[in-house]
Amino acid sequence: MTNTVSIPTFANSSAQPTAPLFSRASGLRLVEQIVQALASRIDDRLLRSGTRLPSIRQFADQHGVSRFTVVEAYDRLVASGHLESRRGSGFYVRERAPLINAALSKPEETAGNQIDVVWLARNMFRQLPPQKMPGSGLLPNELLDAELVANALRSISRQAPNALLQYGGPQGFLPLRQQLQLKLAELEISATPEQILTTSGVTQALDLVARHFLQPGDTVFVDDPAWFLMFGSFAMLGARVIGIPRTQDGPDVTKLAELAAQHRPKLFVTNSVLHNPTSGSLSSPKAFQILKIAEQYGFYIVEDDIYCDMHPGSAVQPATRIAALDQLQRVIYLGGFSKTLxxxxxxxxxxxxxxxxxxxxxxxxxxxxxxxxxGERVVYKVLSEGHYRKHIERLRGKLERARDRTLRQLDRIGLDTADSAPVGMFVWTDTRRDANRLTELAMAEGWLLAPGSLFSPHQLPSSRMRFNVAALSDPAFWRFFEQALAGA
Structure with missing residues (x-):
């Protein structure tokens, strides 16, 4: 038999709550108070599954609120899974499975699980606090500007609400592509809006390029070390992935020419500026040589410049983009705003x-x-109104200070940082120990590290480790890591 509840007296329930359902003196809207009160009672099992709530009219009359308020409250509770609406019958408490709070779930244990690319990617999305992920590839929220993004979002919702209801253009929001034309011109890359295609991040950009060029059995070159997610992506397409050793000023061009003659690759994917994970940047001589080798052996260069705006300029570290030399004939240039905005x-x-x-x-x-x-309109708004440039200037300053602190700490615990790049968000350091073992020890204590083995297409053991300088502000990590180094 179905129970019908009279709120707050609960005529058919043994529970007799004494607190009123809501207070008009509260700062919260009546709708929010009603939703919170009913949701709490359902979660606490004071309202049992299958209980029928008063009709909208009955609830409104009983509590002296408008029927619109009750409709909105009930609709919210249906959306949250607390109630179900039965046509012609009313609203009932829904049988609810217990929810697991992903933010509080523990990182995946390494015991019995290989530390590989999927392992790291999966753990990066477990919503650990940024300061618990020294190996992550994202900046903590405090280095970014949430209000800048929120203001732009509010502005576009007021100015063009109907545009938010439709598909965007396949090639992307035209005003943004026009703005990107100006941005690329500052990098000495000439491109019309027709040459620019927006994507869902650089990840989709790289996937589109790979699917266009690669067939099963084709060869693709990558930096070694390099951004690890693309290894698996290329392998799923049936491509053969070969690493080109990376030096301080770019790829080993002698090895590149030798392997190109042997394997005839379709693509070479590389970071020219603030390479992930070393933060090194390409020198002009290397850029010319890479382009010459690509022309000789007929492959395309995919230049991933996602860290572009973090670079402070050639006065600190030389930074040459191959696309500026080639002007998008044999070079495919990728960029984005996920790291900086x-x-x-x-x-x-x-x-x-x-x-x-x-x-x-x-x-x-x-x-x-x-x-x-x-998202494209938000980015356009931030770029076109000049806010992005100021944000980037502040971000570079914060990164510089964080990098200095990280290098000092690494020196203090006895790790050599002499060959570290002077700028960027990553430090690529040699721990002189098995980095996978250090990663296992860290995970057991709730810290997510990024061992060097993941950044090579061969996934071989490595003593190298990538650190995100912006995610190393917790003194507890340094105490743990110093002890781990001593015991490993």
């Missing part, structure tokens, strides 16, 4: 020849139709 916006872009940009846009339509124009 907001990862959740997922706004990236590809700049390529007009013909290739059009082909990639067609492939984008087939795989995802379009990207969210909401």
């Amino acid at each position: 907001a990862a959740n916006l997922r706004v990236g872009f590809i700049a390529a020849s007009t013909e290739l940009a059009r082909a990639l846009a067609d492939r984008k339509i087939l795989s995802s139709l379009t990207c969210s124009e909401v």
Whole structure:
């Protein structure tokens, strides 16, 4: 038999709450108070599964509130899974399975699980606090500007609300692409809006390029070490992934030429500026040599410049972009704003020849139709009003201070930082121990590290470790790591 509850007297329930349902003196809206009160009683099992709530009219009359208020409160409780609406019958307490709070779930144990690319990626999305993830690839929130993004989002919701209801254009929001044309010109890369395609981050950009060029059995070159997620992505396409050793000023061009002659790759994916994980940047001589080798052996260069805006300029560290030399003939340039503005916006872009940009846009339509124009409008707003430049200047200063602190701490605990790059968000250091073992010890204590083995396509054991300088502010980590080094 179905119970019907009269709130707050609970005529058919043994529970007799004494607190009123809501207070008009509270700072919260009546809707929010009603939702909180009913949700709490359902969660505490004071309202049992299957109990029928008063009708909208009955509830409104009993508590002296408008029927619109009750409708909104009930709708919210249906959306949260506390109630279910039965047409012609009313609202009932729903049977609810216990929810697991992902933010409080423990990182995946390493015992019995191999530390590999998927392991690290999975643990990076377990919502650990940033200060518990010294190996992560994102900046902590305090280094970013949430209010800058929020203001832009509020502005576009007022100015163009109808545009938020429709698909965006397949090639991307035109005003943003026009703004990116200006941004690329500052880097001495000439590109029209027709040569620019927006993507859902650099990850999608790289996937679109790979799917366009690679067939099973084809070879793709990557830096070694390099950003690890693309190794698995290329392998899933049936491609053979070969690493080109990375030196302080760029790839080993002698090895690149030797392997290109042997394997005839379709693509070479590389970071020219603030390479992940070393933070090194490409020198001009190396850039010319790479382009010459690509022309000789007929492969395309995919230049991933996601860390572009973190670089303070050539006065601190030389930084040459191959796309500036080639002007998008054999170079496909990738960029984005997930590292510097907001990862959740997922706004990236590809700049390529007009013909290739059009082909990639067609492939984008087939795989995802379009990207969210909401994020693209937010980025356009921030860029076009001049806020981004000031934000980046502040961010570089914060990174510089964080980097200095990290290098001092690494020196203090006896690790050599002499070959570390002078700028960037990563430090690539030699621990002189098995980095996988250090990672296991760290995970047991709730710290997420990034061992060097993950950054090589061969996944071989390594003593190297990537540190995110912006995620190393907790003294407790340094106490743990010093002890781990002593015991490893």
